Amino acid sequence: MENYDLIIIGGGPAGLTSAIYGGRAKLKTLLINKGTIGGMVDTTREIVNYPGYIETTGPDLMKAFSDHAKSFGVEFLKDEVLSVDFSQEEKIIKTKKGKEFAAKVAIIGCGSQPRLLNIPGETRLRGNGVAYCATCDAEFFEGEDVVVVGSGDQAIEEGMFIAKFAKKVTVIVLHDEGVLDCNKVSAERAASHPKMNFIWNSTVAEVLGEENVEAVKIKNIKTGESYDYPCQGVFFFVGMVPSTGFLKDSGITMDKRGYIPVSELMETNIEGVYAVGDNRVKYLRQVVTSAGDGATAAVAAERYIDEVNSFNAEVLQSDKKVLLLFFNAMVNESLAFSTLLEELNSELGNEYKVVKVDLATKKILAQKYQIEAAPAVIVLDQGKEVKRLECSMDKESVKAQL
CATH class of the missing domain: 3.40.30.10 (Glutaredoxin)
Structure with missing residues (x-):
């Protein structure tokens, strides 16, 4: 079993920033990531709201993050964490490939994923018209027709935000006419919005297009009728799922959705374990806020390690x-x-x-x-x-x- 000062679970912007700060602090640091470095950001074709970058792409920005971390000697491992043992001062982490690691501190930055409908075209056209974040991508649909799937608070409020840029926003709703899952204030505002219209008792059965979204196939759930509806973008707002399933028996406190509450230092309820980015309870999920989380957690972790080392040397020994x-x-x-x-x-x-x-x-x-x-x-x-x-x-x- 290999030992580290700091192990980071997840390679999105929060985890990568933690790695940069950990490496710079001369901590022996390992970042474990099961997928593409950058997480969801790697699927974003354009980023225009990250400070210092007038315009960049998700993959380019995340490569810059990872290159920065590697320059400080951070080790990277492509693997999936299956279980953890946070019951002792030494944190034990086990992976799908049968590896086992020990760390003085663990930072959880495994993010969250949009709840998928798993319909044809959804995954294939993700980043090319299929989107899940209005704040990230709405402005790229200036003057275009956009479809929004969902009728909860997020769908309706994000739909109105998209309408600031799009020519028209069409909301696809499962329920009968006039019935939305969002709060009443948002429902009334959306109903009177000049750019928003609704298609009731319906769902999206397929996303159509070759290289970019060209239309969606809409199915009426009462009549069974299907038809193609032209659009240049489709936003899915049917919920997010935090990637925290592997923490089920770890002792980490999570809310009913699986998000992790933390202190202002990104501390979880277990000493020496921190949570950052989109898998924690937070107000805004953006690259810049994730980077801030990562920096905070890594600095807190460094001080925690110093405190433990000092205490062991001066007191316990x-x-x-x-x-x-x-x-x-x-x-x-x-x-x-x-x-x-x-x-x-x-x-x-x-x-x-x-x-x-x-x-x-x-x-x-x-x-x-x-x-x-x-x-x-x-x-x-x-x-x-x-x-x-x-x-x-x-x-x-x-x-x-x-």
């Missing part, structure tokens, strides 16, 4: 008993107690090793020992907690406890 002192550098009383404790230890012939922990910068460690306020002192012997001191400025009282 200490020959002396340790006074683990949690203090607040912004509070004078806390600093005064720190001085008092060191004086006491000196009087005792430095019987103990005093290890200071600033609550403001060592939050993970504070959480581990369930410390909420400073000053607080834990007495450790070979890493095991012996007792906790009652902290006060009464020198004799503290000395008696030692």
